[in-house]
Amino acid sequence: MVFIRDEFLSEDDLDFANLSEEERDAWCNYWLQLAQQTNDQDADAYSHGVFMFMREPR
């Protein structure tokens, strides 16, 4: 029987460990720029901390 390992994350997510510091930073900066596209959608949301069940009052 073939042993199939449980998979948690994609290969792309895990491949990060093979990048140099410069490559990693370049990718992070690029990703952060792309992620700005959702600023309107998460304008009043929280991604960390104890206010994650709340929205920022506007």
Added chain:
Amino acid sequence: MNIYTDLTNKFNAGRVRCILSSGQALVLHGISLMSKDGDWIVREDDEALNHILHVLERCGARCRFGAPLDTRWLAGGWSSHFEFMTGKLRIRTDFVSRPPRISKERLARIWVEHEKSALPFVDLEALADLKKTNREKDYAIIGELARRITDVESRLLYSRSAKDILELYARHPEKTRVIMKERGITQKMLEAQDALEAALDAERRMLMHANERRLSRYAEAAHAWSEIWNDVARDVGGLSLLAAHTRIKERAETVLPYAPAEGGV
């Protein structure tokens, strides 16, 4: 360098005042599950908080709705939130001094370990505990973090894979029995993959509900503060961050308890 490591360096100029956490720490552990926002564990002392506020003021930051960056609220497990623009990038900085699921003693050890770190970020075990949230996806991250932990006992403590645990059980039966017992997993469950998987699923649900209850307590405790926040925001409009933060603290003192009911964290 990216903006969050740059900020960490500025926050820690001359002294380690904060430890990079969450998504940015994952990046530094080689896992590319990034967050748009930066999250730090901050030292719970006035000098550290004052220094961070000055750095944020130089960045042109504003206070988001949240607790003041003040030891009285932070000690109650609250979080503080700031935001600024640099070029076209929206940067958010989130701070806690009492991260959830990390005991006081362990937190003290973390600070000692990072006393001389050039770029302090939370270790695999602490990150795994921080990820025990109410979000399903965080348990996949914990599963991956566990695989990177070299210590067998710690790996057993955090593993989310029944197959991984059974593999460790075959090689380290006694250690596995002891650690699994801590997790509420009996020897009988260790004898069958199905039973172990069901136990891991139940554990995940229990952890998710515990975090839901924790966040609900804070949301309830912050209700009155949220009701007056628009007025507070108008009150501090046009002020520098430092002046605004002082005013926000005064207003928060009237409605935001230092800790939620039932002790908080």
